[in-house]
Amino acid sequence: MDYNRFMSLENNEIAEIVKENGPKVCVFPINGTRRWFTLEFSNVGPDNYFKEYLNQTLHNHLYLYRLLYDHGIDMLVTPEMGTDTLKRMLADDQYGDLMYEGIHHFTSDAYLNFFDRYDIKVNFYGAYKESLKNTKYETIFTLFEKISEHTKDHTQRKLFMGFFAGDYLDCITKFSCDFYSKNNQYPSKQDLIKFYYGDDVGEADLFIGFDHFTAFDMPLIATGNEILYFMISPSPYMTSTTLRKILYDFIYNRSINDDYRDLSTDSLNKIREFYQVNRDNVLGIGNVILNNKLWIPSSGITDEKLDRI
Numbered sequence: 001m002d003y004n005r006f007m008s009l010e011n012n013e014i015a016e017i018v019k020e021n022g023p024k025v026c027v028f029p030i031n032g033t034r035r036w037f038t039l040e041f042s043n044v045g046p047d048n049y050f051k052e053y054l055n056q057t058l059h060n061h062l063y064l065y066r067l068l069y070d071h072g073i074d075m076l077v078t079p080e081m082g083t084d085t086l087k088r089m090l091a092d093d094q095y096g097d098l099m100y101e102g103i104h105h106f107t108s109d110a111y112l113n114f115f116d117r118y119d120i121k122v123n124f125y126g127a128y129k130e131s132l133k134n135t136k137y138e139t140i141f142t143l144f145e146k147i148s149e150h151t152k153d154h155t156q157r158k159l160f161m162g163f164f165a166g167d168y169l170d171c172i173t174k175f176s177c178d179f180y181s182k183n184n185q186y187p188s189k190q191d192l193i194k195f196y197y198g199d200d201v202g203e204a205d206l207f208i209g210f211d212h213f214t215a216f217d218m219p220l221i222a223t224g225n226e227i228l229y230f231m232i233s234p235s236p237y238m239t240s241t242t243l244r245k246i247l248y249d250f251i252y253n254r255s256i257n258d259d260y261r262d263l264s265t266d267s268l269n270k271i272r273e274f275y276q277v278n279r280d281n282v283l284g285i286g287n288v289i290l291n292n293k294l295w296i297p298s299s300g301i302t303d304e305k306l307d308r309i
Contacts, residue, residue, distance in 0.1 A: 006248050007241070011070045014244065018072030021251050023206035027218045027226070029079040030064060031210045032234025033057045050098050058105045060236045062114055069118055069157055071243055075201060079162035079217035086131050086164045100137050106161075107143055112150055119156035122147050123198030126165035126217075148198065160197050165217040172196060172220075193220050206250060210235050211295060213284040227254060232297065 006014070037053050044052045068076055081099065089096035105111065115122055124144040132138045140163075175195050179187040187195070194200055196219065204226040207215045213230055215222065229246050231238065260268070286297040 001252060003248055003252075006252075007244050011240075014247065015070065015072030017251065018247060019074070022072060022247055023227075023250055025075045025077060025202045025204045025221065026068060026073045026206045026208065027077040027079070027204045027215075027221075028064070028068065028208045028235070029210075029217060030061060030235040033060070033236055036060075036234040036236040054098065054102045054105065057236070058102065058111075062110065064235070064238060065114070065159070066118070067238065067240060067243060069120075071240070071247060073206075074157045075160075076158070077160045077162065077201065077204065077218060077221070079165055081163050082217060083164055083166040089137065090135065096137065100140070103140055103143060107146055112147075115147075115151050115154065115159075119154045120151060120159050121154040121157070121199065122151045122159045122161065124148065124161050124163060125197040126163040127167045127171050128163040130171060131164045131167070158199065158201070160199075160201060162217050165219060168196065168219045189220070196220060206246075208235075208238075208246060212286075213297075230297075 001017075006017075009017075034053070037056055041052060041056060065076065085099065089099050114120075124147075128144075129141060132140055172192055172195075175192070176187055179185075179191065190200070201221060203223050204218050204221045207218070207226050207228045209215060209228065209230045210233070211230070213228070215226070215228055218226075227250055229249075231242065263271075284297070286295050288295050
C-alpha cells in the first residue's frame with residue numbers, strides 16, 4: 001500500500017490491516033514522562049508539582065493505551081517501573097510514597113471504566129512481590145489483584161504492566177524448581193511465560209523505545225527477532241502520525257529480497273557508494289548537551305539522497 005494512502009486511512013481501517021499483518025505483541029515502555037511534564041506544564045508550582053505530575057502522566061497513559069488499541073494492537077506490554085525506580089522508592093520515602101500513590105490510580109474509576117470499555121484483561125509481571133515484601137508498599141499486591149480480578153473475564157485485548165522486571169532470574173528459578181517437584185518434569189517455555197506474566201503472551205515482535213537505543217524489561221518474550229523503533233521525543237509525545245509511521249514500516253518495509261545477483265551494475269555501484277560514504281557512521285551515536293542534561297541522537301547518515309536507489 002502507498003504510504004500516503006495508509007496515513008490517510010481511518011483508525012478502524014488501519015486496525016484491520018494491523019490485525020491481519022501487523023505486530024501481535026507490542027512492548028512500549030512509556031519513558032521520558034518527567035521531561036515531558038516539565039516542558040509542557042512549566043507553570044505548575046513546586047507545592048503541586050508531584051501531584052500534578054501524577055495526574056497528567058496517568059491521563060497521558062490512558063491516551064497512549066487508546067491510541068495503540070484503536071490502531072489494532074491488541075496485546076500491549078508496558079514496563080511501568082524498573083529496578084532503578086525500586087531502589088529510589090526504598091531509599092526515599094517521599095519518592096516512594098509518590099510512586100505508591102500513582103499505582104493506586106490504576107484502580108480509579110477512570111482506569112477501571114477504560115478497561116471495561118475496551119474489554120482489556122490486565123495482568124502484572126515482574127519481581128514486585130519479592131521486591132516489596134516486608135516493606136510498607138507490599139499492599140500493592142492487593143491493588144494488582146483487584147485489577148486482575150476486575151478484568152479477568154475480558155477477552156478482546158490484553159495489557160501486561162511490568163514492575164521491577166529486570167530482576168527475574170531468581171523468581172523463574174524458584175518456580176522451575178517447584179514445578180519440577182510437583183510434576184516430575186521441567187516447565188516448558190510457555191509454562192514459564194504464563195507464570196511470569198500471569199497469562200499467555202506471544203513473543204514480542206515490536207518494541208517502541210525512547211532516547212538511548214536500549215530494549216529492556218521483556219524477559220522470556222524477547223527473541224532477538226523483535227523490530228525496534230526509538231522515538232526522538234519522549235513517549236508521551238506520541239501521536240497517531242508517530243504510530244502510523246511505525247506501523248507502516250513494520251508491515252510494508254521490513255520484507256526484502258536479499259538475492260542481489262539480479263541487480264544491475266549501476267544499482268550495485270549506488271549501494272557501494274552509499275556504504276562507502278557511511279562506513280564510519282553508526283546509528284545510536286549522539287551528543288550530550290545542556291550541561292549533561294540531555295542526550296540527543298545524530299542521524300548517522302551522511303548523504304540521505306543515496307538511501308533511495
